[in-house]
Amino acid sequence: MRPFSYIVPRTLSEASIAAKKPGALLKAAGIDVVDRMKERKHDATELVSLLPLKDRLATIASDGLGVRIGALATLAQIADSKDLANAAFAALRESAGIAATPQVRNRATAAGNVLQLARCWYLRSSDLQCLHGRDGTSCLAMVGDNRYHSVLGYLDCVRVHPSNLAPALLALGCDYSTELAGKTTRRPLRDLFPTEPKAEADEHTLLPGEILTAFHVPPQPMGARSAYRESREKLSFDWATTAAAARVVIEGGVIKEASLVLGAVAPVPLDRPDAAKMLVGEKPSDELFVRAAQRAFVDARPLSHNGYKPQVGMAVVREVLHAVTR
Amino acid sequence: MTKDLHDGGAFSRRSFLKGASAAAVGSAALHANADAHQDGPKSYAQGAHAIALTVNGKEHRLQVETRTTLLDALRDTLDLTGAKKGCDRGACGGCTVHVDGLPVNACLMLALDAQATQITTVEGIGRPGHDHPLVLEFARCDAMQCGVCTPGMVMSSLHCLQTNANPDRASVQRAISGNICRCGTYGRICEAVAGAAKRMQGEKR
Numbered sequence: 253m254r255p256f257s258y259i260v261p262r263t264l265s266e267a268s269i270a271a272k273k274p275g276a277l278l279k280a281a282g283i284d285v286v287d288r289m290k291e292r293k294h295d296a297t298e299l300v301s302l303l304p305l306k307d308r309l310a311t312i313a314s315d316g317l318g319v320r321i322g323a324l325a326t327l328a329q330i331a332d333s334k335d336l337a338n339a340a341f342a343a344l345r346e347s348a349g350i351a352a353t354p355q356v357r358n359r360a361t362a363a364g365n366v367l368q369l370a371r372c373w374y375l376r377s378s379d380l381q382c383l384h385g386r387d388g389t390s391c392l393a394m395v396g397d398n399r400y401h402s403v404l405g406y407l408d409c410v411r412v413h414p415s416n417l418a419p420a421l422l423a424l425g426c427d428y429s430t431e432l433a434g435k436t437t438r439r440p441l442r443d444l445f446p447t448e449p450k451a452e453a454d455e456h457t458l459l460p461g462e463i464l465t466a467f468h469v470p471p472q473p474m475g476a477r478s479a480y481r482e483s484r485e486k487l488s489f490d491w492a493t494t495a496a497a498a499r500v501v502i503e504g505g506v507i508k509e510a511s512l513v514l515g516a517v518a519p520v521p522l523d524r525p526d527a528a529k530m531l532v533g534e535k536p537s538d539e540l541f542v543r544a545a546q547r548a549f550v551d552a553r554p555l556s557h558n559g560y561k562p563q564v565g566m567a568v569v570r571e572v573l574h575a576v577t578r
Numbered sequence: 579m580t581k582d583l584h585d586g587g588a589f590s591r592r593s594f595l596k597g598a599s600a601a602a603v604g605s606a607a608l609h610a611n612a613d614a615h616q617d618g619p620k621s622y623a624q625g626a627h628a629i630a631l632t633v634n635g636k637e638h639r640l641q642v643e644t645r646t647t648l649l650d651a652l653r654d655t656l657d658l659t660g661a662k663k664g665c666d667r668g669a670c671g672g673c674t675v676h677v678d679g680l681p682v683n684a685c686l687m688l689a690l691d692a693q694a695t696q697i698t699t700v701e702g703i704g705r706p707g708h709d710h711p712l713v714l715e716f717a718r719c720d721a722m723q724c725g726v727c728t729p730g731m732v733m734s735s736l737h738c739l740q741t742n743a744n745p746d747r748a749s750v751q752r753a754i755s756g757n758i759c760r761c762g763t764y765g766r767i768c769e770a771v772a773g774a775a776k777r778m779q780g781e782k783r
């Protein structure tokens with residue numbers, strides 16, 4: 253790691269002002285940040301630590317029927333949270349509880365998980381330059397070894413969004429709050445991700461110095477349930493190769509509402525409203541789920557090394573739909 | 579480094595590393611404390627700082643740079659070499675220590691972030707003349723080959739037993755799922771944890 257100075261803010265606005273400076277980078281637990289600094293891919297000259305604000309930002313609390321997840325709540329906290337015990341919130345517990353390893357989950361924060369840099373091996377190598385890293389002229393994965401890269405929704409860069417938690421939060425229709433220089437803003441979570449995930453676009457829409465403070469899970473009606481499933485090469489340690497989070501509301505055996513979000517297959521967590529719509533008004537059945545899964549991947553454009561992803565991804569969608577209607 | 583050489587100690591990789599890190603601290607400006615500004619947040623400038631870490635119940639004063647990881651502080655400065663540096667990227671579990679009672683990767687935690695926490699390393703889990711039941715059972719079951727993963731395995735197993743006095747095999751497997759053993763001794767590790775659970779229940783009776 254190159255040397256850096258380390259800032260200990262006392263308040264959110266101090267953190268926000270410090271993080272706005274050129275060369276500054278916010279750090280939560282630092283699992284992704286320290287990794288990037290060790291690779292010398294990120295040369296921050298100042299790290300602004302959010303951990304001193306843990307007392308205020310690390311709680312998970314029910315407000316009404318909804319739940320507020322503080323930005324610094326850990327994946328382990330989410331996986332075991334009593335406030336998230338309801339079947340409606342299962343996707344959150346499941347996605348957090350199988351991410352990474354127990355050691356990582358004990359420190360990794362919710363915001364850090366959603367905002368971690370893409371795991372592309374070209375992007376993260378200090379020996380290589382690419383367009384998304386802003387030091388090269390093209391996406392190296394587009395023509396290189398792209399076995400873990402996008403099959404959907406990509407433009408000129410085929411990185412995938414690596415977060416376990418993001419698809420689950422999106423499927424549940426969450427909002428997020430931020431603080432920038434004393435101003436608090438609350439928006440729907442989809443606004444956190446670029447609508448056109450170009451190579452030169454950031455992976456999220458936060459402004460310099462803008463701090464994510466919480467995710468808000470909305471109140472869930474009776475009969476609401478959610479689930480998260482993923483495919484991976486190893487049972488532990490590994491990021492997903494494909495992932496799906498689903499939420500349904502079931503009344504009298506019929507699906508009344510549905511949402512479906514894919515992870516690890518596109519540069520952003522990918523909402524699939526057309527596939528979800530096919531479920532509404534129907535009774536759960538394997539035949540229905542197979543058709544919805546096909547719909548979710550209908551416009552897939554696999555690259556040279558990831559032809560397996562639509563096949564495996566469809567199986568994961570079918571599985572998550574069975575899980576959520578079981 | 580000089581001391582090791584005078585003592586007739588071999589010029590080991592460890593003594594070299596220790597010498598190098600001492601030299602780095604010596605040449606950088608040593609900041610006695612973080613600068614506290616009236617009009618801004620406290621900050622630690624690049625370079626070395628004196629901090630306190632509580633390890634195995636004892637407070638240590640030591641010098642670290644802002645970029646020093648907890649793992650490097652433990653191994654290179656405090657001479658607690660139980661935690662191992664396998665990958666330095668959170669991908670092997672060799673560096674597992676407990677911070678405030680939870681297993682974490684010391685390689686991905688900045689030493690500055692470990693201030694004001696309770697750190698437990700494998701060196702701190704027994705009492706003098708009284709080995710921890712896990713240590714006895716790892717030895718009895720021969721639950722290691724090269725032994726590099728063992729300190730991390732012990733720390734993850736310890737947390738498993740602290741949260742569940744009588745874990746089934748699946749819980750043990752889950753507890754050590756962040757620790758890699760290149761020698762493939764997982765089966766015997768599971769036996770050792772089961773044996774330690776029995777021993778600890780016996781001790782309580």
Ligand SMILES: Cc1cc2nc3c(=O)[nH]c(=O)nc-3n(C[C@H](O)[C@H](O)[C@H](O)COP(=O)(O)OP(=O)(O)OC[C@H]3O[C@@H](n4cnc5c(N)ncnc54)[C@H](O)[C@@H]3O)c2cc1C
Pocket residue numbers: 277278279280281282283284285286302323350351352353356359360361362363364365366367368369414415416417458462463464465489490491492667668669
């Ligand atoms: C071995 C291993 C396996 C892993 N497997 C998985 C996996 O299967 N699934 C998965 O999802 N992840 C996985 N991860 C990634 C891990 O979950 C993330 O690195 C972690 O969640 C990051 O959280 P953090 O608190 O350490 O964030 P940091 O590293 O501190 O920050 C990450 C990024 O978010 C920004 N940031 C953090 N908090 C805020 C905030 N409040 N406001 C604004 N910006 C912020 C930082 O500036 C930085 O860019 C794995 C990691 C390892 C080491």
Ligand code: FES
Pocket residue numbers: 662663664665666667668669670671672673674683684685686
């Ligand atoms: S050295 Fe820390 S996990 Fe490998």
Ligand code: FES
Pocket residue numbers: 721722723724725726727728758759760761762763
């Ligand atoms: S005993 Fe060699 S790595 Fe586990």
